[in-house]
Amino acid sequence: MPSSPQRLSQGETGFQLPPLSLYIHIPWCVKKCPYCDFNSHTAGPNLPEDAYVDALLADLQADLEHVHGRALTSIFFGGGTPSLFSAKALGRLLEGVEQRIAFAPDIEITLEANPGTFEQAKFRDYRHLGINRLSIGVQSFQAPKLIALGRIHNGDEAVRAADMARAAGFDNFNMDLMHGLPDQSIDDALNDLRIAIAQGPTHLSWYQLTVEPNTVFWNQPPVMPEDDVLWDIQEAGQALLAAEGYAQYEVSAYAHAGKAARHNLNYWTFGDFLGIGAGAHAKLSNPNGRISRSWKTRLPKDYLDTRKRFSAGERALEVDELPFEFLMNVLRLTDGAASELFTQRTGLPLTQFAAARADAEQRGLLISDPSRLSATREGQLFLNDLLQHFLP
Incomplete structure (x- = not known):
C-alpha cells in the first residue's frame, strides 16, 4: 500500500457525506431456528414493548450528535421477528424517530415479518403507519424442509401471507427464500422458486443455506446437498428468475425494475447507517472524512437495563x-x-x-x-x- 494520503473533508473535491439509513433491531422470535446465528431470542409470554420502545428512542437520542442534521432515506426493522410487535408500539416508535430526525420525502420503511405472525388487521395498521415495504421470511414452501429448518409456518400460510400483504396495501414486498437445504434436490429448489414467483413479490432474496458457528446446525449438522447439486441449483434458479423478470443486482438479491431494496443498496454502496436496538451495528462518516463503526450491547436484558450504556464499542476505520x-x-x-x-x-x-x-x-x-x-x-x-x- 502507498503511504496514507490526507483525507478530503466535505466541501473539498471528492468526499461527500453519503445517504443515511436507520436499522432498528427487534431481538425476539417465537422460536429460535437451528440455522440462525443472528442476535435473536425466544420471546416470553409478554413482550416488553413499551420498555423496549423507550430504550430505542433513548438510544437514538444519544446518537443524534453523530448525524449532523441529516435526513433518513430508509428505515429497516430487522430481527428477530419485528412483526411480533403491535402496530401501536411501532407507531409510537416511528413517531418518536421522526420527532428526532427528518424523513426524506420518499423514505423506504421496511418491516421483516414471518408468515406465522401475519394478522390482516395488524398489517393494515402497519401500512397506515407509513411502513411501505415488507420482507417476508418464507425460506421454503415444502413441509419437510420447513420442519428441518425449525420454521413455525407451513407452505399454505406462506402463500396466504403474500395475499394478506397485498390486501393490506403493500404493493412492494420481498420474499426471503433459501436453497441448498437439507436433502434438497434441484426440483425441490425450483418448485420453491416457482411458488414464490407466483405470489408476485417485487423482490426475491434467494440465498444458499450456510451452517454457521454457534447454531444448532453447527453442532448437529444436517445432510446437505453435494457441491455439484448446489452448483446446478444456483444456475437453474438464476435462469428461472431471469426468465420471470427478476434481475439479479446483488449476490443473493433479485428484483423487478425499480424495486431493488434501497436500504440494502445503501449498505452495499458504503452509505451511512445508524443502528439502534440490542446488538445493532452502525457505520457513520463525519464531515472531516472520519469513518467509524460501532455496536450496541447485545443481550436484551442488558439493553433494557437503564443503569447500563447502550454502546458496547466503537472504532474508527484506518485509511x-x-x-x-x-x-x-x-x-x-x-x-x-x-x-x-x-x-x-x-x-x-x-x-x-x-x-x-x-x-x-x-x-x-x-x-x-x-x-x-x-x-x-x-x-x-x-x-x-x-x-x-x-x-x-
Whole structure:
C-alpha cells in the first residue's frame, strides 16, 4: 500500500457525506431456528414493548450528535421477528424517530415479518403507519424442509401471507427464500422458486443455506446437498428468475425494475447507517472524512437495563482499511459501482489501491474499466479470493 494520503473533508473535491439509513433491531422470535446465528431470542409470554420502545428512542437520542442534521432515506426493522410487535408500539416508535430526525420525502420503511405472525388487521395498521415495504421470511414452501429448518409456518400460510400483504396495501414486498437445504434436490429448489414467483413479490432474496458457528446446525449438522447439486441449483434458479423478470443486482438479491431494496443498496454502496436496538451495528462518516463503526450491547436484558450504556464499542476505520471495507460491499453488486464513488465515500484517491486493482484485473477477477469497480463473472463466483487482493 502507498503511504496514507490526507483525507478530503466535505466541501473539498471528492468526499461527500453519503445517504443515511436507520436499522432498528427487534431481538425476539417465537422460536429460535437451528440455522440462525443472528442476535435473536425466544420471546416470553409478554413482550416488553413499551420498555423496549423507550430504550430505542433513548438510544437514538444519544446518537443524534453523530448525524449532523441529516435526513433518513430508509428505515429497516430487522430481527428477530419485528412483526411480533403491535402496530401501536411501532407507531409510537416511528413517531418518536421522526420527532428526532427528518424523513426524506420518499423514505423506504421496511418491516421483516414471518408468515406465522401475519394478522390482516395488524398489517393494515402497519401500512397506515407509513411502513411501505415488507420482507417476508418464507425460506421454503415444502413441509419437510420447513420442519428441518425449525420454521413455525407451513407452505399454505406462506402463500396466504403474500395475499394478506397485498390486501393490506403493500404493493412492494420481498420474499426471503433459501436453497441448498437439507436433502434438497434441484426440483425441490425450483418448485420453491416457482411458488414464490407466483405470489408476485417485487423482490426475491434467494440465498444458499450456510451452517454457521454457534447454531444448532453447527453442532448437529444436517445432510446437505453435494457441491455439484448446489452448483446446478444456483444456475437453474438464476435462469428461472431471469426468465420471470427478476434481475439479479446483488449476490443473493433479485428484483423487478425499480424495486431493488434501497436500504440494502445503501449498505452495499458504503452509505451511512445508524443502528439502534440490542446488538445493532452502525457505520457513520463525519464531515472531516472520519469513518467509524460501532455496536450496541447485545443481550436484551442488558439493553433494557437503564443503569447500563447502550454502546458496547466503537472504532474508527484506518485509511489502509478503507479499500477493503468499501469493496467488500460494492463488489457484491453485479454491476459494481462507478470508480469515483470510492473517493466520494472515503475521501481517498483511487491510487490508494491502484496496484491491487491492477493485479485483480490481470487475474481476471475485476473488470478492466477505469470508470467502474466491478467484478467479472469469475470474480463474482470467487468473491472472497477477489477481496483478498485488497486486505490491508
